[in-house]
Amino acid sequence: MREYLDCAVLSTTCSTSWVEPWLDSYSGNRLQLHVLDVHDIRRPESVVALVTSSMRLRRFDACLIPVHEQNLAWARTALSAAHGVLQTPVLALARNLKAAALNDLRALGLADFIREPVCAEELRARIERLLDGKRYHAAVSPDRPGISEITGQYRESPPLARQEAICATILDRTGLELDAFAAASASQCATSKESFRAAKGKVIERFERAYITAALGRHSGNIAMAARAAQKHRRAFWALMRKHEIDATPFRGEPVPIRNRDG
Template sequence: MNTVKNIVLLIDQQSQWAQVYAGTYKNVNVHSLPFEPLLIGDSVDQGLRHWALSLLHYDLALVAVSPTNLSWVRSQLHHARRHLRTPILAIVQNLKPIAIQDVIDAGADDFITDQNLKTELPIRVKLLLQRLQKKLNYGSSSTISTAEQNALNDEYLVSESSAPLDAYTAAVATRYATHSQPFQQAKNTVVQRFEKAYIRAILVRNQGNITRAARAANKHRRSFWELMRKHNIDADVYRVSACPDQHQFVKISRH
């Protein structure tokens, strides 16, 4: 990233655990903002929708989501999504894949797991903003829904647990079967999207080093590079030091 990105971390009464993520990362400043006022009052106008204009001062907003505030965040995103112009990245903690997809369906643009935030945030922010900019410039011609694209998150699809991949493939298979799409065509779509997610995730973990990434994937370097070219993946995007400067961490109660 060439310029510093200013990000706001919205904290409600049920997401104080995320306060530790406020701070300065490489080219990313994360400021925390108490979200408690949104819990007061019955009208949805007093919630996240009311904050849409204020959030325009930031490049991106982080919303912490866990089982304790899942229902509330999902409702807030649903009522606000037509008014929000600031991208929303959900920090998820202890959520099952189906719950994460609910958050995406409600209006979040992407998600990152809490345990990976400190090492991957700058890269994930850069990729998200690039993707949204391309969508703005060229529009979306994909046959797969936005929710399904976001559900195909790199980290979850290559995790040790098979649950995220099972949840995604089941959802996509049901969608394609319902729309009578041929089996082979549907299968090829899922396989190609998994390939792309896997290559991106392994590059993130190896900071864009193609040789190390290929070795970690147990593939010949040339075969790995061919997959990168097939999916139009540029390793330079991942050659960014994503480690936060622990000495620059700050906590801001209000911005």
């Protein structure tokens, strides 16, 4: 067990009112908290806060981001954009968040969370557990999926799990979240030898498939209602279904059996 742990705090302007009092009152020596940045979520560039801070965060054992209802969408987008870039485990200081929101953040790469009221010793224990897990996976099972240790660095969940989590809830995502998802997907393609046209086609195809599937699921397989909600002509919506080989039948409920009048 290390005597000192360094944790960076990446905060937002809408959370400073309840985070700063805790930081000011905290005087623990075994866990050093360092306010790295305070971002304004109204600025579009704030969604890449974790990405732009990835190099500085390597100097810390963990990163803590305060998350509540006002900046939940920002946290989702920031985690999504940081996929494949961030090597420092991120924990959330959660305030009034439901289990579904926390599970969503975990699917997007959040390593752990701690709720209010904050206990500094519990936070330290959670960071130590993450670090112990990194050491364990490095020594025993470096190829194990999920949070693993490769060449002494932190790696996040597999890309497929992250993409599926976003696609499954695509109709509930904000524009900024979708922008970040598209940017992250494009950056992955850019590192390969694919052309711009091929990379763009993959991102568009992934979006179309996720959107059509989600729309059919929301409207119980009713193609007309799904097309109307998507503000697309039914024929165009049907063409996208055929293009991606999507069948509406699985989204429809079981037919109600017709009872015999004589029975």
